[in-house]
Amino acid sequence: MFQTFSTIAASIFLEGLFFLLIGVLISSIIDVFVSEDTIKRLIPKNKIIALLFASLLGIIFPICECGIVPVIRRLLKKGVPLHLCITLLLSSPIVNIVVILSTYFAFQNYIIVVILRVLGGFLISFITGLIVSFVFSKIDVIKDESLVEHQHGCSCCQGEHNNISTSKLKKVGQHSIEEFFDTSKYFIMGILITAFLQSTIPRSVFANFGASFPTSNLFMMFLAYVLSVCSNTDAFIARSFIDQFEVSALLSFMVFGAMFDIKTTMMLSKIFKKKFIFKLIMIVVLLTLIFSFIINIFLMGSV
Amino acid sequence: MVKKWLDQIFLLLLIITLLYLEFSNKLKLLINPKYFTLIYLALFILILLLLFSIFNLGTKVRINNYITNYILISIIIVLIFSSSYSDFQKNISEIKGIKIGDDIVYDEEIETNNEELPDTANKWGEPPKVYLAEEDFIKIDDTNFYKVLDSLYINPEHYTGKTLNIKGFITKFDGLSENHFVISRLIMMCCAADSSVCGLVCDASIFDYTFEEDGWYEIEGVIETQNITINSRSSDNPVIRIVHYNKIEPLTDPYVYPEFY
Numbered sequence: 001m002f003q004t005f006s007t008i009a010a011s012i013f014l015e016g017l018f019f020l021l022i023g024v025l026i027s028s029i030i031d032v033f034v035s036e037d038t039i040k041r042l043i044p045k046n047k048i049i050a051l052l053f054a055s056l057l058g059i060i061f062p063i064c065e066c067g068i069v070p071v072i073r074r075l076l077k078k079g080v081p082l083h084l085c086i087t088l089l090l091s092s093p094i095v096n097i098v099v100i101l102s103t104y105f106a107f108q109n110y111i112i113v114v115i116l117r118v119l120g121g122f123l124i125s126f127i128t129g130l131i132v133s134f135v136f137s138k139i140d141v142i143k144d145e146s147l148v149e150h151q152h153g154c155s156c157c158q159g160e161h162n163n164i165s166t167s168k169l170k171k172v173g174q175h176s177i178e179e180f181f182d183t184s185k186y187f188i189m190g191i192l193i194t195a196f197l198q199s200t201i202p203r204s205v206f207a208n209f210g211a212s213f214p215t216s217n218l219f220m221m222f223l224a225y226v227l228s229v230c231s232n233t234d235a236f237i238a239r240s241f242i243d244q245f246e247v248s249a250l251l252s253f254m255v256f257g258a259m260f261d262i263k264t265t266m267m268l269s270k271i272f273k274k275k276f277i278f279k280l281i282m283i284v285v286l287l288t289l290i291f292s293f294i295i296n297i298f299l300m301g302s303v
Numbered sequence: 304m305v306k307k308w309l310d311q312i313f314l315l316l317l318i319i320t321l322l323y324l325e326f327s328n329k330l331k332l333l334i335n336p337k338y339f340t341l342i343y344l345a346l347f348i349l350i351l352l353l354l355f356s357i358f359n360l361g362t363k364v365r366i367n368n369y370i371t372n373y374i375l376i377s378i379i380i381v382l383i384f385s386s387s388y389s390d391f392q393k394n395i396s397e398i399k400g401i402k403i404g405d406d407i408v409y410d411e412e413i414e415t416n417n418e419e420l421p422d423t424a425n426k427w428g429e430p431p432k433v434y435l436a437e438e439d440f441i442k443i444d445d446t447n448f449y450k451v452l453d454s455l456y457i458n459p460e461h462y463t464g465k466t467l468n469i470k471g472f473i474t475k476f477d478g479l480s481e482n483h484f485v486i487s488r489l490i491m492m493c494c495a496a497d498s499s500v501c502g503l504v505c506d507a508s509i510f511d512y513t514f515e516e517d518g519w520y521e522i523e524g525v526i527e528t529q530n531i532t533i534n535s536r537s538s539d540n541p542v543i544r545i546v547h548y549n550k551i552e553p554l555t556d557p558y559v560y561p562e563f564y
Contacts, residue, residue: 001394002385003385003386003387003389003390003391003394004390004391004394004395004398005382006382006383006385006386006387007332007333007386007387007388007391007495008495008496009379009382009386010333010379010382010383010386010495011333011334011386011494011495011496012494012496013379013382013383014324014330014333014334014342014383014494015334015338015341015493015494015496017341017342017345018341018342018344018345018348019341021345021348021349021352022348025348170355170358170359172355173351173352173355173356173359174355174356174359176352176355177310177314177352177355177356180352181310181313181369181372181373181376182372184372184375184376185371185372185375188375188376188378188379189375191379192375192378194496195496198398198496199394199398200398201398202397202398202399202400203398203399203400227496227497228496229493229494229496229497230493233338233492233493233494234493236492236493236497237492237493237497239492
């Protein structure tokens with residue numbers, strides 16, 4: 001059993017390591033090179049256009065779910081509104097050129113799956129962002145107080161941003177190291193929980209969930225959450241279930257699973273209060289089910 | 304300053320771990336070779352961060368309690384070094400079941416709801432996939448394992464009467480007769496965490512020999528259709544009627560990394 005646990009934990013860590021590192025590098029580059037004024041100038045004033053902008057940003061900003069968490073933490077600190085960060089958090093692991101290509105390679109004969117996945121990711125992240133903008137305020141949901149009222153004081157080089165003798169490149173390095181060790185704690189905790197569940201709970205426990213809406217969709221979302229597979233590669237896993245589940249169940253796996261899994265929940269718990277994370281997950285589960293229901297009705301002609 | 308030294312030690316340990324995996328050939332037991340580039344890029348970034356840290360020693364650093372971070376990284380490094388293929392194959396088939404065509408068979412018999420399975424072919428508008436069916440002798444290797452099995456289960460009629468040669472390990476499940484077993488391989492899509500056991504039912508009734516469970520064999524036989532009970536449902540399934548077998552050493556690369564059409 002220990003061998004299975006260690007092999008699963010090691011493989012998930014290796015699969016996500018590059019994306020975590022890229023995430024912390026981008027986060028540090030934003031922190032050092034992009035000022036709050038620039039960010040404020042870049043964000044459209046109209047809420048709807050701003051949400052559209054955030055939900056499509058992943059196309060030029062291809063980061064998966066492990067990498068996006070440090071980036072949104074940095075954006076929150078730079079004063080980006082909560083609802084835009086949430087939309088970016090949910091959309092970038094799906095509306096993302098790398099993920100679109102990997103979904104295409106996995107489902108080469110079924111281009112409709114690629115289109116529906118991107119559409120689902122876009123709509124759910126947009127609507128969730130809209131709900132968050134009306135229901136939640138930044139101050140109530142954020143755990144790390146330094147992200148609410150921007151105080152200049154990143155943990156690694158307090159007050160040194162004005163020191164012209166320290167090059168910006170060095171600062172990027174320092175920030176990245178600091179962020180990497182800080183974020184990897186939650187990443188690894190999530191991996192250990194996932195590996196434990198995967199190596200102890202037999203799949204037969206879930207075998208009676210059935211192949212129809214909504215149980216199969218809920219099961220596939222739960223499976224995606226526990227498996228914690230990177231959104232860049234999860235389409236290949238979904239492809240292996242092609243014979244057992246309806247299209248909408250596979251889309252639930254690929255849409256919800258890209259937005260949330262155990263390791264990203266752990267990583268988000270550093271930034272947000274647990275209550276907010278739970279509510280956010282429930283909103284996304286509900287929206288994914290509604291999306292699946294619509295697909296079943298209009299595309300497949302059955303529920 | 305202490306934290307900075309610790310950062311460097313742990314970055315170095317991670318670099319050594321990745322290099323160890325690469326040079327010990329253990330990496331392919333954890334990650335699909337298609338994704339090795341990501342590991343090399345991660346290695347490059349870690350080296351870059353280590354160099355940043357080394358050439359930045361003079362800078363003030365906040366000394367904080369980062370013990371938990373270091374403990375967790377130590378745990379993952381220990382897990383990487385202790386990960387091994389032995390027992391993994393057996394445990395995965397016990398936990399995830401064995402994939403036989405459209406069905407997944409579990410170790411313990413489970414109660415299945417007897418609802419009709421959806422017609423997946425119609426549902427997906429799936430084009431019929433036929434692979435190597437024009438050959439009279441089909442040798443299954445790592446590169447075509449997944450494609451042939453996928454095609455065989457969708458279009459068994461195209462393969463009936465053909466001779467097939469396959470290597471794999473033996474798995475068994477409740478409901479199969481004594482002379483039947485499954486010749487299987489572990490399929491890895493992306494990483495070991497998503498691996499699953501996939502195989503083809505064999506009929507060894509002409510032999511007075513007990514095939515060792517989890518043992519590795521090379522099997523040659525003729526494909527025919529037999530009525531097999533899987534998950535309490537009887538249906539016609541492709542089966543290899545064995546004409547020749549060899550016990551072999553486990554393959555150096557136990558995984559099959561599937562290629563799609």
